[in-house]
Amino acid sequence: MGKKAKRRAVLRIEVPFTSDPPVLTSDALGLPRLLRRPAASFVMDVTVIDAADGRLLRDGVVVAHRVVGGIGEWYLSAPRWSPHLPEECTRPLGTSGDLPVELAHRLRPLIRGAVLGPIAALRCTRDEWALRDAEGGVAAVVRDERVTVRHGGVATARYREITITPERRGLTKAQRDFLTAAGLAVNGTVVAQFPTLQERLGAPATGLTNFPVPRPLAPDATLEDFVSSVFATHLLAIATTDLARRRAESDDVGGVNAQLWELGKDLRGLAPVLEPKWREATERLLGGLPWSTPAELEPALPAVLDALVGGARAPRLGDLARRPAAVVLLDRAVHAGRILKERCGALTVEAPGEQWAAARLAAEQLVVAARVVSPLAPELLGKVLVGVEDVVTALRACESDASVAPPELGGMSAEQAFLLGAELERKRALAVARRADFIERWPGTVKRARKRLGKARKQ
Template sequence: MSKKRATWYFQLPWHVESPLLTDIGLALDRVVPRDPEHLPPATVTLMDTADERLQRAGVKVAQQSYGDHGEWFVWGPDWTPWLPAERDDPVGVEAELPDEVADLTRPFRGRNALRPVVVATRMRVRYAVIDDHGTVVATLTSDRIVVRRRGVAAGRFRQVAIDVAGLDPQRRAFIIERFEAIGAQRVDALPHLFEQAVAASRDDALPGERPAGGSLDAFVGWVLARRAREVITNDLALRSGEVGDATALVVALAGLRDELEALSGLLQPAWRDEQLRRLDALGPDPDGHVLAHDDYLDLLDALEAATRTPPLTVDGATAARAVLGERLGGDRLRLIGHVDALIRGDLVGGDLMGRDQARGGGSQSITRKEWMRALTVGEQALQLTEVAGVLFGRRKHMVRLLGKVVAALSAARPPEGPLSDDEIAELSPAQAYAAGRAVERGLQVTGAERRYLVDHWPTWRAKLLALTFSSNKPSASGDHR
């Protein structure tokens, strides 16, 4: 019957000599190497891009090698089910980066190559403790581990595991005494080489429900990081075959466009315009070819870099609430001013088929232009509120309120002007009659929608004025145009 295994574990100071485990009185005669040759080193290498974007996203890529044998692992607990939550089964055994690993990490690394970032190397020697009869009474495994981060030593460890199942109590006490004499500490277990490599890597938190800091840098970085996470999530779902088309990914990219437009004036124009150009180049892509598009990969790169260092036109250390509160308050007051003017009849009181009779002059094109200006201000206010409203509380309430105003303005805007005399001359009598009826019906619909806006505006206006975007409640006075 075999002896029950009993293993003790010790952590040793790096610089001390190994303990002498022989003793004549206890008949511990000698300690000899168990292996005829040195064992090959074991290595765990964490791979990442030069700027370590995988680790910032909570994704680990590692190669474990022992002699000529190597295995690749990818895991990311925040990205299940597309990535394994734990380091379980290897995804490849090639010496070079396997295609599967390259594909799994593509949304995180873009076109950037993976390179070693952390390397943990273990040199192992195994010994046998032999008594005066030549019997092996204990086996000892001694490891020296060096962890390097970007080539610089980040940690050095010595650890020993000793099987004491064949030792009596006196010999066991002797072993403990010898290890304690050199400053060794007995522990319940020793960390795996993977754990020691991961401990030297970074472990950034993913963006939460609210920005981690109050600065403009922190807020804009948070907005872009959350958008990047949504894009990558839908990218992984498409790559894995979980979804059959790129609809959700296209929607996520459209959301990025809205945020870039909402933050105009804060983001550097050249950077913002380049990302909008890339989004334009991608276009609607239900078949998912976007995943291999150079502009898509470049967009991922730019977005990831911007989450760390937002390309702002103003001081990023400024309080986000102060900057965005001022903009939201200004947009709100401009919207109120425009709609007040529209409803007073300053801009739309005339005959929409021809001249603006209420103003005694002017043309339909001016009326429509001013109406569209009010609609644009409302859309801008809504867009910025959807992005920055989280800083001020009651975001959903603000978005719903502005959404109602924008929808009413859009429905009540004047129709396109009537056909010119030259255009009418080219129509048949039946076509001219149909065109006239279409204009008449459009005016009837517009009139009903305008009455709806006029009826509801006092309530909406009061609610808009009640919104606060800073410590000082904005006034409704001043130039609102």
């Protein structure tokens, strides 16, 4: 920290609730007077609003209504979710006393259907002072806040915070040392930061967040850590996409649909390791994809987010949870590659469409299996995905049966029948050519994909 920064650094002192005010004036150090600021001094009653499990507070969101001098207002603070939610804002209390519709709408992905109500009451007595220098200017602003916390009408905590904020010129080292000593003289403790509101309120506000930041994954990550990270990533992506949509007041749910599609892909990729009932229930929630309007999306989204909250915190994996993720998931990708090789090896130009469809499904299954585990070996598996996705595209083009059934010619003129027959032959020839081309080219592509899977498996 540079010299100027040190002079302007805020000084925070936590003081016993009943202590006498510290003596902050000193003629010798050029701090002769302390003048109270009546306009910035007041008593404020605060009611903190949350679900019974404290989910908003645990996720870094404070919702409260505040009353100062008989005038009430709603208060929202959500710096963690900026810019999708305000870092800090207020709204008029309103005649109904309910949370404003605008704020309730924007918070819905975090509330997820829970009932909000008062969980704590705080009375804050704030005194603010101007600490004058020898020239009569303001050297620093001193704020002394005494707060009583009540739960269910019973006082559960009291605390006092003194904040000294230097003005533009800052404080000298001697002045800072003097002010620090003044705080210590009344049994205060100098702190870098005061405890958060959540820490002041205690449980459940101090519990784990529902939206953990995904942890970096080591190559030897356990399956539990890996799946937790996958679900935490989806959880944040879906929630922030919907929060951004709400902030923009948009009815376009395409972005949320896209994030939910990505979740569905990973659910399929993790299907062999997830507890079947949980996975099937979560997939049923996605059954309405793609949703067209917010009204269609609203009923399903909170349940999807709730499922992911549980999945990110404690994924249901049974006995596989502590096994290395790379071993478990890459084994399945290798197995999918083996099935693809066998099905493609059995293809002929004359094979029925169902046989070509089975090969395409095997290729799609390999894409799903490789995509979900790709974060553990992104370079190798990225190449696998590119190659196998090309195989899927080629198989889809070959899937229709080359032996196209002849059409009904009744009622056609000779010229019409001739043209239709020529078109039919052209389609047959094209289908045969595509299939022959695939049969010639696929072994190299699939072989390279299987080789890269094996290499990733050994890393």
